[in-house]
Amino acid sequence: MKSVEQPASESLSGAGQRYHHGDLAPALVQAAREILETEGLSKLSLRAAARRAGVSQAAPYHHFRDKTALLAAVAAEGHRTFTRAMVEGMSQAGTDPAERLVACGVAYVDFATHNPGLFRLMFGGTIEQCEIFPDLVAAGAASYRVLEDTVAALTPGQSEPEALQIQALDAWSTVHGLAMLMIDGGLDPVHYGLDSTSDLTRALLRRRLTPLSC
Amino acid sequence: MKSVEQPASESLSGAGQRYHHGDLAPALVQAAREILETEGLSKLSLRAAARRAGVSQAAPYHHFRDKTALLAAVAAEGHRTFTRAMVEGMSQAGTDPAERLVACGVAYVDFATHNPGLFRLMFGGTIEQCEIFPDLVAAGAASYRVLEDTVAALTPGQSEPEALQIQALDAWSTVHGLAMLMIDGGLDPVHYGLDSTSDLTRALLRRRLTPLSC
DNA sequence: GATCAAATCTTGACAACGTTAAAATAAGAT
DNA sequence: ATCTTATTTTAACGTTGTCAAGATTTGATC
Known part of the structure; x- marks a missing residue:
């Protein structure tokens, strides 16, 4: 009476509804992610994610303690792809530290505008007491480190670390604020005479990094 | 059999539960605002606000179409006090345009750190389709104009308006990002060798406004 | 002042949600 | 083959947003 032996390949193929899903936790994360971008945070319920993953309403509780825990997993995963996006964006920007920082910022804002729901979840305070999710904290710290390192490369001979940190915070605040305001x-x-948000980000950061010639 | 004639003074005095509240709409806004700051957005339900205002669950629907409409009213009111805070902060900063901009930014970030829940509601995308609330849009635009004007005062002889707008956006992004990151x-x-968020904001903005001496 | 319409508030109900408990089923070890 | 454990389901509880129907107050009109 066994069902056909499938090698745990799920995705959307077939309506194979075996009792054990096999890989439910990641499937729930992806389902939640999809709902988040297509229908918005207000439509993202645990039950909806379960439905989308093809399981019952209570199934998620064997993989996530809370709805918040699922959101935290989504946000952590978001931070990881966010980090990758920044790294990749910089890799195409050559070696000039200033241009690399600009590229990092553009990738930052682009990620936000392309995944607004996810970005808000990552930064918007939706997840209360996020410090109790170590995975999320680590992923967030890693994404910040990318930006910090990029700023550090800008001023190689920086003696005092506090000045560097303030500089990094300055850059971070700017791109983060820009991202938030855009979404x-x-x-x-267009209101600034530019075509895309990327161009606006680039213009703003370039202007910042090239002080008035003196 | 009339109850004692009270001149519509409500507040918290007495348990006078007359059938008609008299001024329910503002009372609900304030109740929501209080819940927002004391218990967080997740605890802010329409029913909770109604309970706190001393009316039944369905009473709010005679003054607000939605829960979202109530949130929009709270956010709009927030933008107005936010605007006032910036104006007042600048008024104590003398006449130097740069110092006035710094004061404006400090007030901006201070407001966010002192009213994190409200600030997130105002900017965090919680209110979907906020463009359908003209009051909210107007209040938000007014608050932005304060910052824009302050930046404009910084460079009096600015010919092209686009450059000014980019400059204003730069300032706005920075303080907004800083505010978001702080809350x-x-x-x-302390991590930056400073005592308060105000000091950190000031340090960051001063550094920005005084380019490396050349 | 009596009457009537409009505004305001209440009770009662419905579906959807987060969450838990208990029971059912599958997977893996002995 | 059996037993333990992990996974999933069904059923239920309390809460929420929202609506409909009825009750109460206010204010205008005669």
């Missing part, structure tokens, strides 16, 4: 504040690049 | 990212001023 929430209804910022329109 | 969500767990930014610690």
Whole structure:
């Protein structure tokens, strides 16, 4: 009476509804991620994620303690792809430290505008007491380190570490604020005589990094 | 059999539960605001706000179409006090345009750190389709204009308006990002050798406004 | 002042949600 | 083959957003 032996390949292929899903935790994370981007945070319920993954309402509780825990997993995964996006964006920017920082910032803002729901989940305070999710904290710290390192490369001979940190914070605040304003504040690049949000980000960062010639 | 004639003074005095509240809409906004800061957004339900205002669960629907409409009212009111905070902060900063901008930024970030829940509601994308609430849009635009004007005062002889707008956006992004990171990212001023978030904001903005002496 | 319409509030209900408990089923070890 | 454990389901509880129907108050009109 066994069902056909499938090698745990699930995805969307077939309606094979075996009792044990086999890989439910990642499937729930992906389902939640999809709902987040297509329907928004308000439509992202645990039950909806379970439905999308093809399991019952209570199944997620064997893999996540809470709804918040699932959201934390989504956010952590988001931070990892976010980190990758920044690294990749910089790798195409050559070797000039300033241009690399610009590319990092552009990747930062691009990620936010392309995944607004996810970005808000990662930074928007939706997940209360996020410090109790070590995975999330680590992923967030790693993504910050990319930006910090990029800023550090900008001023090689920096003696005092506090100045560097302030500089990194400055860069971080700028791109983070820009990202937030673009996805929430209804910022329109055309209003600045530019075509895309990427161009606006680039213009803003370039202007910053090349102080008035003196 | 009339109850004692009270001149519509409500507040918290007495348990006078007359059938008509008299001023329910503002009372609900304030109740929501209080819940937001004391218990967080997740505990802010329409029913909880109604309970706190001393009315039944369905009473709010005679003053707000939705839960979202109530949130929008809270956010709009937040933007107005936010605007006032920035104006007042600048008024104590003298006449130097740069110092006024710094004061504006400090007020911006201070407001966020003192009212994190409200600030997130104002900017965090919680209110979907916020463009359908004209009051909210107007209040938000007014708060932005304060910052824009302050930046404009910084460079009096600015010919092209686009350059000014980019400059304003730069300033806005920075303080906004800083505010967001402080309430969500767990930014610690001590980590930068400073005592308070205000000091950190000031240090960052001053550094920005005084380019490396040349 | 009596009457009537509008505004305001309440009770009661419904579906959806987060969450838990108990029971059912599959997987793996002995 | 049996037993233990992990996984999933069904059923249920309390809470929420929201609506419909009825009750109460207010204010205008005669």
